[in-house]
Amino acid sequence: MKKRVIWAFAAVAAFTVSVFAAQELSAPLRDKWTVQEVATLASMRLKVAGVRPADFSNAYEQKTEAATLGRALFNDTRLSKNGQVSCASCHSAAGQFEDGRQFGQGVGTGKRRTMPVMGAAHSPFLFWDGRKDSAWSQALGPLEDPAEHGGNRVAFVKLVLGHYKSQYQAAFGPVPVLGQLPENASPNGSDAERAAWAALSATTHDGVNRVFANMGKAIAAYERNIVYGESRFDEYAEATVRGDARGQESLTLQEVRGLRTFLNKGQCVTCHNGPLLTDHAFHNTGVPPVDPKNPDRGRIDGLKQLLKDEFNCLGPYSDAKPEQCGELQFLNTNDAGQLGAFRTPSLRNVAARAPYMHAGQFASLDQVLQHYAASPKAAIGHSELARPGEKHAERQTIRLSAADIQDLAAFLHAFTGPVVQPK
Structure with a gap:
């Protein structure tokens, strides 16, 4: 009997709430x-x-192991020339995943405002000038930028394989055979870094670039889960x-x-x-x-940088098929309006x-x-x-x-x- 009374009371309460809600919906709108x-x-x-659209150029973006590695890399200050700058330095989790400054501040001072990472998975082009076409490729840019992290890709790859090898393998599988690597080398950076890069074999270039690209894919997998409410x-x-x-x-x-x-x-x-x-x-x-x-x-300069970027959707480190890179294939580099x-x-x-x-x-x-x-x-x-x-x-x-x-x-x-x- 007691259960019936409780059920009856609950039913009356539910009916009252539904009637009240119906009255609210039928009331004249203020605006x-x-x-x-x-x-x-x-x-x-x-x-x-x-649902956030899939990035065909990143086959690992929804893999938990990649996101876990990406979070660690996002917060690791060792991924910078002075050991003091991480992605989180400019994209702070304590705020809006940006820094509140007029110009981004890394190992040096940038020329533009830091953009937040929320919503990046929905955007076909990233950075203020759109020089990147994916979140993973975007994540790579600051690492070698002299005003941001100021590092070089061989040093980054050595750090990842030295400190995160098991996490890397869990996310991406076996590590490429790289042989003996110099301390610093990159196709970008200082004259010494470029010379050291040129001295490496094409196979080593490809292996380093593969690991470097996967660093970006891991960071993008982590950032994919940061969204607006x-x-x-x-x-x-x-x-x-x-x-x-x-x-x-x-x-x-x-x-x-x-x-x-x-x-x-x-x-x-x-x-x-x-x-x-x-x-x-x-x-x-x-x-x-x-x-x-x-x-x-x-944008007019960003377009040129995007099209020659080896880490774009059509590049060798993308997981996409050419027909899945439509945005990139129909860009007009001669549009004066850009x-x-x-x-x-x-x-x-x-x-x-x-x-x-x-x-x-x-x-x-x-x-x-x-x-x-x-x-x-x-x-x-x-x-x-x-x-x-x-x-x-x-x-x-x-x-x-x-x-x-x-x-x-x-x-x-x-x-x-x-x-x-x-x-």
């Missing part, structure tokens, strides 16, 4: 949107990103799609005004769209160069990632929005933004009042959510 706007909001929910914006978008009146309270009225500007006259959604709030493309928006006398050429263009960053967690733009040119979101409202001419190439009085085939002039900028800046904070990472 009204057009059918097209609701569709756009639906497309921007994080959950529609779905849902934000207040996602709660609001979901509530709006479902017709949930109470759920719309996830955003303040000011934030909703900012969202309307984001979708409409601000034209932000033109580039910052989809579940990761980026079109994964490259744009020249007239961002002022740090050095006006030597402006950063951006001059001064930079990758569209995700706006997820953007409020927690000052400063902004490819070289940290703007200290605050207000400054970023004021830049777009002003739509200045580009110092190099041609800005895609329509200037007042200018006829533009694809865009309209962005006209934002001071109140619009305040509302937009407030709304951008609603994109902040947790960073989900392996324990």
Whole structure:
């Protein structure tokens, strides 16, 4: 009898909750949107990103043993010239997997802003100029960059095989026969390192490169598990799609005004769209160069570096078939619109990632929005933004009042959510 009473009470409670939920869903929405706007909001929910697409060039990215090794390598400061810099030095797990600096700081100072690693598995091109086409290839670049880790691949390979040999074999199988290696050698780096590399056989080159590539694949396997979590914006978008009146309270009225500007006259959604709030493309928006006398050429130079990179999708260390490298096979290296263009960053967690733009040119979101409202001419190439009085085939002039900028800046904070990472 007692169990029946408890069951009956639970059934009544469940019915009450379901009735209350139905009432909430049938209540008039606080914020009204057009059918097209609701569709756009639906497309921007994080959950529609779905399962992270497989990187055909990395056959080990979902292998636990590779991710375990990758995590160790990501945090190992011995993988640097001075023994003090690791991947985690610039991509800190304590924050947004970036460093909060205007320029990346390794053994030296870089020329661009550090980008976070979240969402990398969804992007066809990486770095601000897109000079890498996979997360594993991207991970290799900083290791030999003189301003970042400043090391050389033979030294890295020797360290991995000296300290992580069993973990390496668990992830990638037998180690290539390398013979006696010099202390330092690389096709990049100092004159001495290049000379030492040239003295090695082609077979040794291939073996070293194979282990080096697998280091990147291990790091990418670890980074694949670092993702964005849902934000207040996602709660609001979901509530709006479902017709949930109470759920719309996830955003303040000011934030909703900012969202309307984001979708409409601000034209932000033109580039910052989809579940990761980026079109994964490259744009020249007239961002002022740090050095006006030597402006950063951006994507147009990144394309050239990508195509000659031995670690790209079509290279000998890729696990992909040529037909699986479509993005790489149809690139236009003669597109003048790529001059001064930079990758569209995700706006997820953007409020927690000052400063902004490819070289940290703007200290605050207000400054970023004021830049777009002003739509200045580009110092190099041609800005895609329509200037007042200018006829533009694809865009309209962005006209934002001071109140619009305040509302937009407030709304951008609603994109902040947790960073989900392996324990």
